[in-house]
Amino acid sequence: MKIGILVNEGPFTHQASDSAYHFTKAAVEKGHQVLRVFFYYDGVNNANKLSEPQFDDRNLVKMWGELAADHGIDLVVCVAAALRRGIKDDILADGFRISGLGQLIELGMAADRTVVFGD
Amino acid sequence: MGEQNSVDFDTEGVKKNFLFVNRKAPYGTIYALEVLEMILISAAFEQNAVIAFIDDGVFQIQKGQDTTATGMKNFSKTYGIVAMEKEDADEDDDIDMVWRIVVEKESMEARGLTPTDLILDVEVLPSTELADLMAVQDVVFSG
DSSP states (O other): OOOEEEEEOOOTSSHHHEEEEEEEEHHTTTEEEEEEEOOGGGGGGGGGGOOOTTTSSSOOHHHHHHHHHHTTEEEEEEEHHHHHHHOOOGGGOOOOEOOOHHHHHHHHOOOOOEEEOOO | OOOOOOOOOTTTTOOOOEEEEEOOOOOSSHHHHHHHHHHHHTTTTTEEEEEEEEEGGGGGGGGHHHHHTTTTOOOOGHHHHHHHHHHHHHHHOOOOOOOEEEEEHHHHHHHTTOGGGGGGGEEEOOOHHHHHHHHTTEEEEEE
């Protein structure tokens, strides 16, 4: 199945990004195709490479990047949501790219299922 | 910037039913504003859309919003563009999309509002009918 993922919350205040990460990983490992993970609202904070969690906590920014590298997953951060939160190319973590909201609508059009993670 | 996996999709001729669910008050959190941005972008892709207002989301389209005291940007006028897109979709034969603007009856009444209090022309649907409408959508975004 072709799956699209939307992440609507940042990596710490909510568990949404963790759930999205585990869902994405499980889907790919089951042989599904994750067409793109789109980050919107505070979800754009998942792409901030300046994020430094405590040493004994998971590092979602890095985990998303590794997942993207391992499975060739397209991680897209919404430009409008990113700019107002200070997420720009110079602090963008590996694996992420910044693009327009149109990429989310296209994802909804191309995917068999679009799964949304957020409150 | 490091490695990226940019992909392009072939969406030529694809027509899906999108549902945008507005659940939150217009101010206090950013969800209302950013759902509105999603709705406006989607118009460019000529997809069918239901724009639904439920719970405190009904307040997003209440007339007479004044944000002066809070210093927040009053973006309620932007819903006028949603109305315009719907009007174009309804009247222009070259635009192949159907847009519906829907308010959940129970949410509206619980807040003491009637359609005349709203800045958009809406269809008022009871929650059971809205549930049926939700069940036939392809893509559901909410905020």
